[in-house]
Amino acid sequence: MEKTYNLIIVGAGMAGLCAAAEAAAQGAKVLVLEKEEEIGGSSLLSGRFMAFAETDLQKKEGIQDSTQLLVDDLLTVGQGKNEVSLIEAYGENQYETYQWLVQKGVQFHAVQAVSGHSVPRGHTITPSQAISTLYQYAVDTGNVTVELEASVKRLRKNSEGRISAVIFEKNGLEYIAKSDQGIILTSGGFSRSEELLEHFAPQLKGALRIGGKGNVGDGIKLAWEHGAWVRDLPYLQGTYGFHPTADGPRKNQAHVFYKGAIVINKQAKRFVNESISYKLIGTEALKQPEGITYQVWDQEIMKENVPGDALYDFEKLNELGLIDKANSLEELAELISVPKAQLVQTVDEYNQDILAGGDKEFGRTTLTHTFGKPKTICRAPFYAMRTTVAMLATYAGLAVNEGAQVLNPFHEPIPGLFAAGEIVGGFHGAGYMTGSSLGKAAIFGRIAAQTALKTEITL
Ligand SMILES: Cc1cc2nc3c(=O)[nH]c(=O)nc-3n(C[C@H](O)[C@H](O)[C@H](O)COP(=O)(O)OP(=O)(O)OC[C@H]3O[C@@H](n4cnc5c(N)ncnc54)[C@H](O)[C@@H]3O)c2cc1C
Structure with a gap:
């Protein structure tokens, strides 16, 4: 009826x-x-x-x-x-x-x-x-x-x-x-x-x-x-920040880059200003070799962990085994299979730029959009999360x-x-x-x- x-x-x-x-x-x-x-x-x-x-x-x-x-x-x-x-x-x-x-x-x-x-x-x-x-x-x-x-x-x-x-x-x-x-x-x-x-x-x-x-x-x-x-x-754009195991109900997502992490590709090179929209980061990430990228950060940034938060509960992802952790950048590079010397160089150059007042390569001067100051990545242990784009x-x-x-x-x-x-x-x-x-x-x-x-x- x-x-x-x-x-x-x-x-x-x-x-x-x-x-x-x-x-x-x-x-x-x-x-x-x-x-x-x-x-x-x-x-x-x-x-x-x-x-x-x-x-x-x-x-x-x-x-x-x-x-x-x-x-x-x-x-x-x-x-x-x-x-x-x-x-x-x-x-x-x-x-x-x-x-x-x-x-x-x-x-x-x-x-x-x-x-x-x-x-x-x-x-x-x-x-x-x-x-x-x-x-x-x-x-x-x-x-x-x-x-x-x-x-x-x-x-x-x-x-x-x-x-x-x-x-x-x-x-x-x-x-x-x-x-x-x-x-x-x-x-x-x-x-x-x-x-x-x-x-x-x-x-x-x-x-x-x-x-x-x-x-x-x-x-x-x-x-x-x-x-x-x-x-x-x-x-139409994807969203950057998901571990490849994410599906929907299991989000496995972290925006460590907005707390200071850098984002690198399989060659251990940065390719983007990490403070811009995660949509735009996603567009760049899909262009990287094999679409493989990692967020990389240190212990100081790890302290920004917010328990229970959808984007900032890094410890939870660590407990789930989705984050690699190492006492040196060389060891971290080995764990995530990227060139050791290049990772060290990438982080060194980034740190020098940040200390000098701004990232010369991609122009990062903030943490997110116009907010916050980028931090150096220098205090062990170091962390990396394989990160991909989701629609x-x-x-x-x-x-x-x-x-x-x-x-x-x-x-x-x-x-x-x-x-x-x-x-x-x-x-x-x-x-x-x-x-x-x-x-x-x-x-x-x-x-x-x-x-x-x-x-x-x-x-
Ligand atoms: C993982 C994730 C994180 C996000 N985070 C945020 C965030 O923090 N902030 C934010 O603003 N946005 C966020 N978004 C986007 C936001 O959640 C969505 O854009 C928003 O919830 C859409 O709401 P909606 O009511 O339009 O659609 P939905 O909530 O998707 O509801 C649409 C409903 O329509 C039903 N439907 C579809 N076709 C038919 C049909 N033919 N007949 C009957 N029913 C139908 C669907 O089953 C669904 O239940 C996120 C999205 C995802 C997936």
């Missing part, structure tokens, strides 16, 4: 659940369709940073920040290729969305310096806590129905040309559900789609595939069929306006169709700033619901 809802939301990650919670609070009847047997998608696997400015947590740490600085950073990292209206919408809604999340029960623990930000701005969440809290809030309103293992296969228009129904499959059966206010695509990116990655980013062939199991670009294809335009495909999020996809309406190639909204989260393109432009993907999922998930519910319907 066909049922009609006010809104249908495709995908139950951060964006879908924020859209559902927002709509439910306004009294709308909502159907959330999630293809997998559990909710959460990539949001559940995420490194847990959300980019917000002017928050209580920052103020507690004495961090001076402003919405304008956050907006400027997003545009700088995106190299001016981002859609300014989307960045402005992020700025206008970021603080209110932070407070909204807190009010819904999402817990923020701390603020950290993360890639692309002028000041520490990575607000940490526990993804499972955030996802289950938003889900529970939405369901407890009594207005939201969540169907698991319900995969949306096609979108359908009504006789006026408005997107108004989905065809979905559950338990081998096909169903139709109708919506009178709109359909919101929050089905994530395509980091698990060999087909789309081979087509749009063949340069990422050697990268690991990490991300929600269901993130194969379904939503993008659903919208393409109805004339959606796409943005940011030329800027964990695509950040390229459907063109939308600041109201989260999906646009056609002529920048016109496709009636009835909305999108938010990783499925959207045009927001990040040429570079991704840490924490802004979960941030934009929450912000634009809510905006999509708000726009859909106030859009006048002519059924």
